[in-house]
Structures are given as C-alpha cells and as structure tokens.
Amino acid sequence: MEMQKKIMARGDRLSDLPDSILIHILSMLPDGGKEVVRTGVLSTRWLSLWKSVPVSLDFDFPTTDSENATLDYLASIHRELYYWKSSHKIRRFSVWRLSYKERYAKDVDLWVHFATKLANVEHFELGFRSESHPKYELPQFAYKNVLLRNLALGNCQLNPTGSVNWTSLVSLSIGDVELTEGIMQKVLSGCPNLECLELDDVSGIHHLEISSVKLRELTIQDYFDDLWLVAPNIQKLELSGFCCEIRIRQRDVVSLVTAMLHLYFENNLEKKLSYLKELLHSVAHVENLKLGTYCIECLSILELKGWQFPxxxxxxxxxxxxxxxxxxxxxxxxxxxxxxxxxxxxxxxxxxxxxxxxxxxxxxxxxxxxxxxxxxxxxxxxxxxxxxxxxxxxxxxxxxxxxxxxxxxxxxxxxxxxxxxxxxxxxxxxxxxxxxxxxxxxxxxxxxxxxxx
Structure with a gap:
C-alpha cells in the first residue's frame, strides 16, 4: 500500500508539469502513435494530451496483384484515419504505391479530404504505381489549402479548373504525369512562397518560366520533351536522368550558384555532345558544379575531339x-x-x-x-x-x-x-x-x- 502511494505521488508530480513539457515527452515515445494514445488511461489529466502530440501517418501498399489484399489495405487505412480524426497534430500523411483503378477514386478522395480539410497536415504525399491507368485526378477542393507546406504527387493528374491557393507551400514534387504549360503556370502562381520544385518524369511542358523570387531550388529528372527554361532567380539547379534537351541561357539563370548535371545520354551521341557543350557554357558562372559519370565520359570524348572547355x-x-x-x-x-x-x-x-x-x-x-x-x-x-x-x-x-x-x-x-x-x-x-x-x-x-x- 505504501509503495502504491509513492507511485501515485510520482504520477501526480508528473501530471503537474505544463502541457508543453508533457507533449514533448509523449512525442519521444516509440511508434509515436498508438503508444501515445494509450497514455490517456493514466489519468483524466492525460486523457486528451495525445491529440496535441505531432504524429506521422505513412502507408505503403504492398506490391501485389491480389484484389483482396488491396481492398484489405484500403480498409485498414480508413480504420486508421477514423482512429486519428480527433488528432490536432498530424504533421505528415503519406500514401504510396497503390495500383490505382477508377473504382478506388472515392477511397482516395477521402484520403485527400482528410489531409487537406480535416487534419490540415503540413506534409502530404500521394503516389500511385507507374502502371496505374487512368490516373487519379486530384479533386478540385484540394487546390484550396493555406496550411500545406510540403506536397508530393506521383502519377496524380493535375487539372485545376479555378485558381490554386497553396499560399504556405514551400516544397512541391510532381512525378510521372503529363502537364500543360497553362496548368504549370496556374500551379506556380498559386504558390507564392514556393522554395523548392521537383519535376520527375513530367512531360508536356516546352517552355517553363519561373519568375518567383522565392523559388530557389529546381530539380528536373527524366524529362523526355524539349524544354526551354527561364528562371532568373533560382540558385540551385539539378538536371538528372534521361533528359532530352533542356535548354538554358546564362542570362536566364543569372542567380544560379549551384548546378548538378547527372545526365544520361544514349542515342545520337553527337547531338548530345553539342547539347552538353551548351549546358557547360550556360553554367560556367556558377560557384558550385557537380557532374555525373556520363557527363565525365562525354568530357573525355570532347577533349579527344579537341574542344576547348569554356x-x-x-x-x-x-x-x-x-x-x-x-x-x-x-x-x-x-x-x-x-x-x-x-x-x-x-x-x-x-x-x-x-x-x-x-x-x-x-x-x-x-x-x-x-x-x-x-x-x-x-x-x-x-x-x-x-x-x-x-x-x-x-x-x-x-x-x-x-x-x-x-x-x-x-x-x-x-x-x-x-x-x-x-x-x-x-x-x-x-x-x-x-x-x-x-x-x-x-x-x-x-x-x-x-x-x-
């Protein structure tokens, strides 16, 4: 009995701590989720503390062709979201690798609604397997969110009918999708505070003009169309993968400090060598340059041909x-x-x-x-x-x-x-x-x- 009183006394002293300290302690628990919720049984003082503890919800679909397995995983996500709907601090919500089919559209709409309207997450990732066809189209209500800070979309079609309002967004990643220049400009105009933009296996854009003074980092990977880039305020540019001709002029990237060229070249080598020479001229003013293996190999070929590097x-x-x-x-x-x-x-x-x-x-x-x-x-x-x-x-x-x-x-x-x-x-x-x-x-x-x- 005496020991129990001592334990209760210790528990009372812990409960007397300010909410901010208790929430910090709870955030350090492993599993940062259900273990935190279970602390609500300790006392009425702890009953609702878990709702203010920042958590991350990450769901990665298993690679399977089984319809039943996919449906089971869909159901498990819905159960989890119902479980967490009372939480005030879901920092990150991520769902990846679903082999999307049109009959799953309402399920995915619920996830997007949860992320953008109910939970107001700051970091939202939604990606589908590359063979998914037709692609999931982001619902119109998702284009209005002033709390989202990081957004990553893979195999997800963008087609805003009205204006985009992602005023707090600082990082945007778009992958495996075809866009138009109009859609891209509409998205960029709705992200006035965007700092980092990543385009991974995106097509359909032939002229990309980035005028924002806050967008400082641009990554383009596996771009299979010709693209003319005008981005006078970016400071870091990465071009990687199997890219066609992404053309830039030095005066169009005057603020560039760091350039990373990790490109791969296959067919029409002479044309690619000419393209690389143009790129090297365009980034000759940068302070930091990183070159990948294929670029180094092409440098050696250019040296054999007697070309003078700028x-x-x-x-x-x-x-x-x-x-x-x-x-x-x-x-x-x-x-x-x-x-x-x-x-x-x-x-x-x-x-x-x-x-x-x-x-x-x-x-x-x-x-x-x-x-x-x-x-x-x-x-x-x-x-x-x-x-x-x-x-x-x-x-x-x-x-x-x-x-x-x-x-x-x-x-x-x-x-x-x-x-x-x-x-x-x-x-x-x-x-x-x-x-x-x-x-x-x-x-x-x-x-x-x-x-x-």
Missing amino acids: PSSRKFLELTVAFEQLDFPGICSFLQSSLDLETLVIHWYDNRPRDLLSRYTNEDEQTRRFETHNFNCSFPHLKTVKIINFYGSVLPLVKYLLKHATVLEKFVIVAAFEKTDYESDASPDYVEMAQELLSFPRSSPHASVIFSF
Whole structure:
C-alpha cells in the first residue's frame, strides 16, 4: 500500500508539469502513435494530451496483384484515419504505391479530404504505381489549402479548373504525369512562397518560366520533351536522368550558384555532345558544379575531339567517375578551365563498362595521352582535394594534382571498401598505395595528406 502511494505521488508530480513539457515527452515515445494514445488511461489529466502530440501517418501498399489484399489495405487505412480524426497534430500523411483503378477514386478522395480539410497536415504525399491507368485526378477542393507546406504527387493528374491557393507551400514534387504549360503556370502562381520544385518524369511542358523570387531550388529528372527554361532567380539547379534537351541561357539563370548535371545520354551521341557543350557554357558562372559519370565520359570524348572547355568562375567542383583511367585527360582538360577552383571532390563509385568512350579510344591510348599531353597548368587557388573510394588506378591523377596545386592545404583520401560475406574491408593493397602516394612531390609546402578508412 505504501509503495502504491509513492507511485501515485510520482504520477501526480508528473501530471503537474505544463502541457508543453508533457507533449514533448509523449512525442519521444516509440511508434509515436498508438503508444501515445494509450497514455490517456493514466489519468483524466492525460486523457486528451495525445491529440496535441505531432504524429506521422505513412502507408505503403504492398506490391501485389491480389484484389483482396488491396481492398484489405484500403480498409485498414480508413480504420486508421477514423482512429486519428480527433488528432490536432498530424504533421505528415503519406500514401504510396497503390495500383490505382477508377473504382478506388472515392477511397482516395477521402484520403485527400482528410489531409487537406480535416487534419490540415503540413506534409502530404500521394503516389500511385507507374502502371496505374487512368490516373487519379486530384479533386478540385484540394487546390484550396493555406496550411500545406510540403506536397508530393506521383502519377496524380493535375487539372485545376479555378485558381490554386497553396499560399504556405514551400516544397512541391510532381512525378510521372503529363502537364500543360497553362496548368504549370496556374500551379506556380498559386504558390507564392514556393522554395523548392521537383519535376520527375513530367512531360508536356516546352517552355517553363519561373519568375518567383522565392523559388530557389529546381530539380528536373527524366524529362523526355524539349524544354526551354527561364528562371532568373533560382540558385540551385539539378538536371538528372534521361533528359532530352533542356535548354538554358546564362542570362536566364543569372542567380544560379549551384548546378548538378547527372545526365544520361544514349542515342545520337553527337547531338548530345553539342547539347552538353551548351549546358557547360550556360553554367560556367556558377560557384558550385557537380557532374555525373556520363557527363565525365562525354568530357573525355570532347577533349579527344579537341574542344576547348569554356573558362569558368567555379570554386567547388564535384565529379562522379567510374573506376577507369580513360577519363583522366578529360578531367585534367576540364580542370584547366577552372582556375578559380578552391575545392575538388572526386567520387569513384562504380566499374561499369565505358561504352561511349571506348568507341573513340582505349585505356592504353588514353594513358599515353595523359602522360604525354601538356596538362601543366597550375591551380593557384585549390586548397582542398578529396577523393572518395580511393583505388590504385587513380594514383596518376593524384600525382598530377599534388604537383600542380600550388597552395594546396589538405588532400583527403577515403579508402575504397570491398564487401565480403561478413564485413567491409579496405582494399588489401591500400597501405602500399598510401606509401607510394606519400612519396609523390608536392608543389605546396603546406599540403597535408590525410587518409581515412
């Protein structure tokens, strides 16, 4: 009896804490959902506290062709939403990978209504499997919401008949859908505070003009139509995947600070090379540039063809490259156009066949070119170099950088790891390679070489 009184006393002291502290404590419970609700049985003081605890509701449909399994999962979502309808703090509501059929439209409408009208969530994600046809069309009532801050839609058709009112939206992602320029402009005009826009496998837009001064980040992935982009206020641009010709002019992206080009090229290589040259001219003014594997391969082809890379003012350069020496001349030639460079990051990440470059040359020929070609250009501002997934094949490039970076302060080498059945180990010849690297001459008296495992 005495112990019970002590426990009750402790419970009373806990209940005397302010709501804000109790809600913070409850938000740290695992499962952040039903476990929180169960605390309501502790006392009348706790009975309604759970309603103010921020929770996230995430539903991911299992990959199945079973109609019964799909219907069961639909029903389970409805039960969950009924369970949570009294909550005041549903931060995030996400439903993904439903193989949509028209007979499910009312079910999905209920989810959208819950997210945009009842729960007033700040982060709403709704995506369907790519084979879904016809696509689910977002209901008109969903275009009026002043609390939504993040919205991601996949395989979801947009067709607002009136104006769009998403005044609090700061992040918008649209994927796997065909749009028109009119719809896109209507959506953008209804998002005056939008900061980040992502278009993933979107088609139908040939001219995209973004005039908002607040929209600073734009990502375009797998765009299969030609597109002319005018976005004078964006600061970060990422183009990735299998893209057709997304054309920009330097004066149309004058505020651009960071450009990420992770493009893949297949057919009509000569046309793609010409397109890449245009892109490199358009982003020559950016401070930060990141190039993916296929772009690096094309740089090497352009170097073989004698093309002079445009001079740039970039200060940060990140290159993602395959495990081959074929690219060394192209990399070095590109570096010669980056004399203001302060930081260089090279990430070796795969060993896929160099199909494009091998049509023009072979490794022996490229090695001879690298050794005999005049790449004796110093880098007067390069202070930091970092190579991730270090392999012995990159030693010639390391030697070149150490020799020509005259003010180098830090050269970081991150070892490549070989996966075994039990663990990941550094390459067995890593120590030997490290010793050889330390023997290379350095033009900067302040250069330190740092090895990381």
